[in-house]
Amino acid sequence: MELRKTSIHQAVEAVQQGEITAFELIEKTLKNCSVLDEGLNIFNSIAGIDALEQAKAIDQKNEKGGNLPLAGIPVAVKDDLCYGVLPTSLGSAAFNEFMSPVTAAAVERLMDAGAVVIGKTNLDDMGQGSTTLSSPGGPTVNPWQAERTAGSAGAAAVATGICMFALESDSGGAQRQGASHCGVVGLRPTTGRVSRYGLNTHCSSFARVGITAFSCENIAGVLDILSGFDERDAATAVCREGITEISKIPNSDKLTIGYPVNAFDFLEPELREVFEKARDEFAERGYKIAEIDLGLLREGLQAYYVIALIEASSNHARFDGIRFGKTGESEILEEMYQHSRAEILGKEARRRSIFGTYLLSKGNYDQYYRQALKVWKMVRQEFKKAFDQCDLLMLPAAKKLPRLLNEEYSFLDEYFEDLFCAPVSLSGMPALTVPAGQVNQLPVGMQLVGPPFSEKTLLALGSWDTGTGPLSQE
Amino acid sequence: MNLGQGTCPRVPRVLAMKRVVGHESWDKGPVPVSQVSKDERKVIMKYEVVIGLEVHVELLTKCKLFCSCPNRFVSEPNLNTCPVCLGFPGTMPQLSREALNQALKASLALNCEVALYSYFDRKNYFYPDMPKGYQISQYYIPLGSRGHLEIDDDQGKLKKIGVGRVHMEEDAGKLIHETTGGIAIDSSMVDYNRAGVPLIEIVSEPDLRSSGEAKRYLEKLKSMMQYAGVSDCKMEEGSLRCDANVSLRMPEDEAYGVKTELKNMNSFRAVERSLDHEIKRQAELLDQGEKVITQTLRWDEDKQQTIVMRSKLEADDYRCFADPELVPIELTAQEVENARQNLPEMADERARRFVKDYGLPGYDAGVLTSSRCLADYFESCLQLFNKPKEVSNWVMGEFSARLNNAGLEADQASFTPEDMAELLKMIDKQEISGKIAKEVLEKAFQSGKKPRRVVEEEGLLQISDQSELEAIVDRVISENPDTVENYRGGKSKALGHLVGQVMKETRGKANPQLVNELLVKKIDG
Amino acid sequence: MDDISKGLEKAIKVIKIKVSSSEQEQLQRELKEFLTWLEPMLLVDTGQTEQQFFGHDAVNVLRDDHPRQSELAELQEAAPKFAGGFYLVPKILE
Numbered sequence A: 001m002e003l004r005k006t007s008i009h010q011a012v013e014a015v016q017q018g019e020i021t022a023f024e025l026i027e028k029t030l031k032n033c034s035v036l037d038e039g040l041n042i043f044n045s046i047a048g049i050d051a052l053e054q055a056k057a058i059d060q061k062n063e064k065g066g067n068l069p070l071a072g073i074p075v076a077v078k079d080d081l082c083y084g085v086l087p088t089s090l091g092s093a094a095f096n097e098f099m100s101p102v103t104a105a106a107v108e109r110l111m112d113a114g115a116v117v118i119g120k121t122n123l124d125d126m127g128q129g130s131t132t133l134s135s136p137g138g139p140t141v142n143p144w145q146a147e148r149t150a151g152s153a154g155a156a157a158v159a160t161g162i163c164m165f166a167l168e169s170d171s172g173g174a175q176r177q178g179a180s181h182c183g184v185v186g187l188r189p190t191t192g193r194v195s196r197y198g199l200n201t202h203c204s205s206f207a208r209v210g211i212t213a214f215s216c217e218n219i220a221g222v223l224d225i226l227s228g229f230d231e232r233d234a235a236t237a238v239c240r241e242g243i244t245e246i247s248k249i250p251n252s253d254k255l256t257i258g259y260p261v262n263a264f265d266f267l268e269p270e271l272r273e274v275f276e277k278a279r280d281e282f283a284e285r286g287y288k289i290a291e292i293d294l295g296l297l298r299e300g301l302q303a304y305y306v307i308a309l310i311e312a313s314s315n316h317a318r319f320d321g322i323r324f325g326k327t328g329e330s331e332i333l334e335e336m337y338q339h340s341r342a343e344i345l346g347k348e349a350r351r352r353s354i355f356g357t358y359l360l361s362k363g364n365y366d367q368y369y370r371q372a373l374k375v376w377k378m379v380r381q382e383f384k385k386a387f388d389q390c391d392l393l394m395l396p397a398a399k400k401l402p403r404l405l406n407e408e409y410s411f412l413d414e415y416f417e418d419l420f421c422a423p424v425s426l427s428g429m430p431a432l433t434v435p436a437g438q439v440n441q442l443p444v445g446m447q448l449v450g451p452p453f454s455e456k457t458l459l460a461l462g463s464w465d466t467g468t469g470p471l472s473q474e
Numbered sequence B: 001m002n003l004g005q006g007t008c009p010r011v012p013r014v015l016a017m018k019r020v021v022g023h024e025s026w027d028k029g030p031v032p033v034s035q036v037s038k039d040e041r042k043v044i045m046k047y048e049v050v051i052g053l054e055v056h057v058e059l060l061t062k063c064k065l066f067c068s069c070p071n072r073f074v075s076e077p078n079l080n081t082c083p084v085c086l087g088f089p090g091t092m093p094q095l096s097r098e099a100l101n102q103a104l105k106a107s108l109a110l111n112c113e114v115a116l117y118s119y120f121d122r123k124n125y126f127y128p129d130m131p132k133g134y135q136i137s138q139y140y141i142p143l144g145s146r147g148h149l150e151i152d153d154d155q156g157k158l159k160k161i162g163v164g165r166v167h168m169e170e171d172a173g174k175l176i177h178e179t180t181g182g183i184a185i186d187s188s189m190v191d192y193n194r195a196g197v198p199l200i201e202i203v204s205e206p207d208l209r210s211s212g213e214a215k216r217y218l219e220k221l222k223s224m225m226q227y228a229g230v231s232d233c234k235m236e237e238g239s240l241r242c243d244a245n246v247s248l249r250m251p252e253d254e255a256y257g258v259k260t261e262l263k264n265m266n267s268f269r270a271v272e273r274s275l276d277h278e279i280k281r282q283a284e285l286l287d288q289g290e291k292v293i294t295q296t297l298r299w300d301e302d303k304q305q306t307i308v309m310r311s312k313l314e315a316d317d318y319r320c321f322a323d324p325e326l327v328p329i330e331l332t333a334q335e336v337e338n339a340r341q342n343l344p345e346m347a348d349e350r351a352r353r354f355v356k357d358y359g360l361p362g363y364d365a366g367v368l369t370s371s372r373c374l375a376d377y378f379e380s381c382l383q384l385f386n387k388p389k390e391v392s393n394w395v396m397g398e399f400s401a402r403l404n405n406a407g408l409e410a411d412q413a414s415f416t417p418e419d420m421a422e423l424l425k426m427i428d429k430q431e432i433s434g435k436i437a438k439e440v441l442e443k444a445f446q447s448g449k450k451p452r453r454v455v456e457e458e459g460l461l462q463i464s465d466q467s468e469l470e471a472i473v474d475r476v477i478s479e480n481p482d483t484v485e486n487y488r489g490g491k492s493k494a495l496g497h498l499v500g501q502v503m504k505e506t507r508g509k510a511n512p513q514l515v516n517e518l519l520v521k522k523i524d525g
Numbered sequence C: 001m002d003d004i005s006k007g008l009e010k011a012i013k014v015i016k017i018k019v020s021s022s023e024q025e026q027l028q029r030e031l032k033e034f035l036t037w038l039e040p041m042l043l044v045d046t047g048q049t050e051q052q053f054f055g056h057d058a059v060n061v062l063r064d065d066h067p068r069q070s071e072l073a074e075l076q077e078a079a080p081k082f083a084g085g086f087y088l089v090p091k092i093l094e
């Protein structure tokens, strides 16, 4: 069974009907995994025996007629989602051997449904970044071009066909840009759709648990399992039910797609062309195109960074070397703190905590934080208003092609790459990243953004052109 | 919400006796005078004392504020901990419904306006007892604000003390610094059992004008929280904690003077003493033309003095901001009103009812209702023996004295309301005298035996049998001819002596009235 | 030292992270760049717009009062210094 060419639905059916056992499926996946991981640096840890044991248990349940909706399906999980069986590194060298007493709600749900976690995927320094370049274990290599970054390791795991889907966090756009860079599909769900309990996040306001997969159909099946209320994440109180199957691709004459003209001005011409083509293709298929105005993208991005850094300074204050992680040797309390925290937080995480502290300090609060919170509200209003004129809107996911591994860049360059993702995070609305085209043999993804809980429509529309993964070209 | 429901709050008896009922029409106990000499008072009198209290009260709930760990005292360290209250990566707080209800009750009991929209903030600072590096608290919008309670001022006049705010927050853990031996001499030890326990902070306006007022405010607050069922308020165990801000100014001044903050006052007495100490210190400084500086001081109970913890050069910057992991609290005016209607009866109200329904003197009502526990005990007795004044005398008198000696609360005594009723019924039926009854109570209280059993085992039943008594009376008359003569000679006191002799012979069990009658009959007849 | 550098120094102290002097110098430069980078956002005319405090729309999500004891072994194993039931930190002198 070629995982990339099989839908989750088909694979589960094959397992349930005994054409292949979960054990065989996972065994094959693990083999694949160790071969492909070698050069790409996708995984921080790989499950091995534990995964095989789980697969065995699923086969036993299967024999007893347990209809597990994800029976034996291999999944990769980003290493900021806690999982009790493998170490949870959080993107810190000090946590390489950390066994979390918590398993993330989303991982729990997948496991209950029969999915098997095959490994924990690489991430930036404390999950802060959209490139994996700040990862303590080095960046994940793009499966399309080995001299470039993958953006996100989960996307690389899916693009290479190691696993059928990946669970990834997304705050400012890590998951979406990864999907764009690796030519796969990534859904950042509506606020409150999927429980974030067990996700170690630097930014609680904007962090979401997303699904990366090869097709919209696969995402829909998984989203159904992940959706819904979880007492441990209060934000999920707004979501009491899942979605069931993707609807038919929406009737073109009933759907208006918003095209924020000014957004594309930020792009290099060859990238802009991809989106203009996509727009024209939508139009050819009969969708109405409405030019809309998103005038606060850049300011939204800046507001995002003020809020994200402030929250990081507070969220990461728990890393004090007392209850978990490593402790810095000293007989003086103050020094113990300073050493522990400098060891646990990498360079980027240190920068963000320190800048966040600066921004929130007395005297700066009004100028930066209060203003950022107001701009946040304005961005939300802007997106809401956009959906008066359209049903969905299209935006780039990444501002540039995936970064070269040896490229010199400043931290602000990297922040700026979240230009199209961070404002969507502020809006709280769902965003689906789908392949839109290619530039220089590299995939370019497009965000389709819809009003809250419009995932069904997004996934239906998104399934129009997927399956352009790097290895599908062979 | 019923009166009898929930844990019975406990109040040390010593405090209860000194409580002053806040209602004009009642008899008042003496207003306690602080332990400052006359000369010292003269110095202080020059200045107006301004005190504000910040009181932390632990809420009675089964769980902690943001996780399901039990909220109860255990001696084993770090037993009541979980990934949430230890701040493990990936965990998020989940607000307790019961804690919110308790905080709402407290706000309403203190006559606060309740915020229909509020949320939690993070107060960011590092300390090993603070697992997340921040404390979740309500900084920007407290649940309750602009409330008040009433106390007696030093002249015995009723005075309103403003309650600026009532807000919810989580408690921190506990640090233990061992000096010798133990686990590690070069380490401090952290116990997170208390981390995340639900608290409310009650901040008074700077309306208090003496240490006595401060103490009465605190007592009143404690009683109200106990009556509302919000907290057991055990100051010695830390479920009621008090910090004070103190400053002095000239009476004609409008601006407040420089204030100091007093911490670590672990008993009501410590509050009063440390305030007196600090007021005196500030007055002396000002008298010498020196300045009071902004400081945080710690009360040392052993040395009876304050110790400087730190001098604040600039105000702390806690970088407060809304906790993005919690959701806001929205209440409707109707919900608040319902909660107000369902508030349990408060001490003052109950005392008024005792006066009205049971015809008790105001003083009795005040003492009995000083602790919800004692008042509950009194009413339970009354259900079984409906003579309010008699029950009141025994509950306030002998029973309370025994409690006090044993350091117990009314509901902890093995001498139950049933036992009390049985005892009072025996007196009522003249089966035992009042004097014997005291002895029975003492023995029953100590041994846990039923009063009737004590009476039977000790043979304490009153002798009302005329023939049995006549023999003794005859003997006493024949053995005391002089006294009998004196009585005959008109010295009526002599009869008392004879009665006493009979009582002595019967070990107090003789019915005194009958003995009297018999003596008079025998001598005169 | 200018205000931003002073503010940065304070922030480093407050957030308790050991930073080498070369890293601090770099952070000083970067903070200034960052604050300049933020300027367009500061210039947005927010008029009467209120602050947005939460990324979600949920309210009143409350947990029932049912206590539960947690498994302690795996929690305490994560601690770098733990003995006799206590978490250990360098001695705090009062």
Ligand SMILES: [Zn+2]
Pocket (backbone or CB within 6 Å): B064, B067, B068, B069, B080, B081, B082, B083, B084, B085, B086, B196
């Ligand atoms: Zn807990």
